[in-house]
Amino acid sequence: MADQEKIKNQFSSENIASIISGKSDYPDWFDKFKRLSLQNLLDQNLPSIKDSEWESTKINSLTKKLFNNDFDASDSVNILAEDIEKDTNKITISFSNGIYTCSEELPSYIKILSHAKDKDQFRDLLDMNKEHASSFSPTLNSLILSDLLLIETSNNQKVDTLIHIINHPSNEANLAPRIEIRAATNSSVKIFEEIKTSNNSIMNHVLRVNCQKNANIEFYKVIDRQENSHYLGTQDIEASEDARIKFFLWDFGGDTSKTVTDTRLLGKKSEINYSALFTPNKDLHSGNQIKINHEASDTKSKIKVRGVLHDHSSGVFYGKIKVKESVTKTSAFMENKNLLLSDDASISSKPILEIYNDDTECSHSATSGSIDKEKLFYLKTRGIDEVEAKSFLINSFIEEISGEITNKKIQDIFKKYLLENGKS
Amino acid sequence: MNNKKENVLEINDLSVSTSGSKILKGLNLSIRKGETHAIMGPNGSGKSTLAKTIAGHTDYEINNGTIKFLGNDLVSIPIEERSNLGLFLGFQYPIEIPGLSNTAFLKAAINAQRKYNDLKDIPANEFLLELKSKADQLGLDQSFLSRGVNEGFSGGEKKRNEILQMLMLNPKLSILDETDSGLDIDSMKIVADGVNSTRNEETSTIVITHYERLLNYLEPDYVHVINDGRIIKTGDSTLANELEEKGYEWLTKKK
Known part of the structure; x- marks a missing residue:
């Protein structure tokens, strides 16, 4: 409980929102939202390896650092001009010091929401009922977040422009980027997100994806090496009928780096193709947790995850595919392969199938090993x-x-x- | 044979074990420049062990004897350096490496050899022209060049890919370990023509095989029979015909 006391002391001020999101004036509803988030956080246990969700995760320095960093967001945004490449087929959005910015005029399908701008929509998206009362990382995100990036297509809109989101380096900060993607019926959108290396920081990232009927989302993400920083990612994905989602993640590892993805295939014939790669080195850690729930018939899922572990690094793969009893004609494929490049590197891999209907085609496998010496000999x-x-x-x-x-x-x-x- | 020609390979009293079993037991073999030798013998007699030991596979422990390649003591030379000196092993079971294109692999191999010989990297155009021409010679479609090394290749395609590597690397001594196994008659002819195209006064070849057919195309200068880790008989190419007719028993049966 000592840590809970720390949280209480840190946020004992009259105006919580201004403490954690800057010094300006904040509306009452935003302050209330922050107070609720704080209460949620206090009701929870801090991450512990005794908890199955954090099993085998390297969290010692994360929990130590968690409440020592500055929660104040700076109002100044410092982005180097050369970071933003000019490309007519690409729009670049930056996240720096807790705030999203874009150097060019945003198209109608992208909005940066804050309590001051588009406040009604912002408030709706922050509906407490939608918050994860049971999960630590997104609750901390709610407590700290300052604004939100919304990508929302309209019906039949095919966005050809690549949306490039860059999370810039930060020092000794607690960061809470939040992205909401809503692809309307028959629309399509492609996003590439980069998380740059930070110094002594903790990033608590939340991504929510809603893919409507026959919509198509491609999301690519790279988490650069976080040698003395932590990255916690929570990703919720929902797919309606005929929706197709392609998700690709490359995590270079961090002091702690952990991504949790929860997918619900809600509509018939919806599908997700999830590929991930983690390549930690030194004593870094990378955790990859993916859950897919087949909640409708004729749905398809494919999970393909590779780990390449150097030096003293460690990794976790936890994959779970669940097929509901009432659901038929599903197809699910899960494969995890790990390459251990040193005797001191370690991996914990758990591929799990929970199938309640026999009318399904499922497979799962996990392998770990060092470099194949016959291949090495051949070369x-x-x-x-x-x-x-x-x-x-x-x-x-x-x-x-x-x-x-x-x-x-x-x-x-x-x-x-x-x-x-x-x-x- | 010209006895004045220098030895490319000189193996003396070689004993080798793997996983605790003695496989080669005092084997002697000398090969001179320009010669082609065939090594035949029953299963388990030590043919592939000999090939892999010469190439430097770490699973094979040399208990006794010496191997000299162009005057160098091979035992102390790393695997890759043996290749750069001009040694080539055509694998019995070529390895698949998905994700590494055949072209990138071959280019790296050629540039490693050139670097070893203090030469600059091969110009891209020159390399591609040569690669395409050699692939044509072996009847390998251009699409094989961009595919992963041996990835999804049929048995015959894999063997032809081995010969493609041999043609590109231009070795001084090639050891072809059962290159003919899994080849249909047409493919065997193509492979044999490929090998024959590299034969000259400076290059030597060891062909390990079970069958006379490949030897009919290659016409070796010597045929050796290996049994229980030793060479028990050496003859000219007519020995291969004799083995085809009579099998090995007349040689291996203990008197």
Whole structure:
């Protein structure tokens, strides 16, 4: 309870919202929202490896650091001009010091919501009933957040422009980006989000995705190496009839880095293709948790996750596919493969199927091992030295999953990351 | 044979074990520049062990003896350096490496060899032209070049891909470990033509095989029979015909 006392003391002020979201005046409803979030947080236990959700997760320094960082968001936004590339087919949105900005005029389908701007919509999206009272990370996000990025297409709208979200580096801060994506009927949208390396920070990221009938969402995300920082991601995805979602995540690991994705396939023939790659090095940690609930018939899911673990790093894969009793003709595929590049690297992998209806096609597998020495021998017999041969084999392992990226522009960006990763 | 030609490979009293079992037991073999030798023998006699030991596979422990390649003591030389010196092993079971394109792999192999010989990287155009021409020679469709190394290749395609690598690397000594297994007659002819195209006064070849057919195309200078880790008989190419007719028993049966 000592930590709970710390939280109480930190937020004992009269005006909670201004403490955690800046010094300006805040409307009563926003302050009330923050108080409710605080109460929710106090009602919960802090992350503990005794809790199944945090099992095998490296959390020691996370819980120590959690309430020592500054919760004040600065009003100043400092973004280097060269960070924003000019590209007519791309719109770049920056998240820095707790605030979203865009250097160009936002198209109608993108909104940056705050208590001052589009406040009604902001208030609706922050409806306490929708908050995760039972989960630590999103509750902390609600407590800290300052504004919200909304991407909302209209019916039949096909957005060709790539939406590029950059979360800029921050120092010794508690950050709470929140993104809401709503793809209306027959619409499509593509998003690429980058989380840059921060210093001594904790990022509590919340993403909510709602994909309506026959809509199509592609979401690609890279979490860059967070050597002394923490990243906690909570992602809720809902798909209606005939909706298709492609989600790709590359996590380089952090002091703690953990992404929890909860997917509900609510409409008939909806499908999700989830691919993830985690590549922590040194003593970094990366956790990947994905749950998919098949709640309608004829739904499809594919989970493909690869871990490449260097040095003393550790990783967790937890995958769960659930098929409801009343649901038929589903197809679910789950595969996790891990490459351990050192005797000191470790992985905990749990692929779980919970199937309550036999009319389904399901498969799950998990493998872990070191570099295949026969492959290494083969490459060396062609004159390729050990370092290059290993790099080829690691990259070929990664390529098995980066092949899931179908967007050319994203492919190029990921190739750059792949090249840099190969050198490390 | 020209006895004045220098030895490419010189193996003396070689004993090798793997997983605690002695496989090679005092094997001797000398190969001179320009020669083609065939090694035949029953299953488990040590043919592949010999090939992998020469290439440097770490599962095979040398208990005794020496292997000299172009005058160098091979045992102390790393696997990749053996290749860069001009040694090539065509695998019995070529390895699949999905995600690494055949072209990128071959380019890295050629540039490793060039770097070893203090040469600059091969210009991209020159490399691609040569690669395409060699692939054509072996009847390998261009699409194989962009696919992952041996990924999804049929048995015959994998073997042809081994020969493609051999043609591109231009080795001084090639050891072809059962390259003919899994090949239909047409493919065997293509592979044999490929191997024959590399034969000259400077290059040598060891062909490990169970069948006479490939040897009819390659016409080896010597045929050796290996049994229980030793060479028990050496002859000219007519020995292969004799083995085809009589099998190995007349040689291996203890008197």
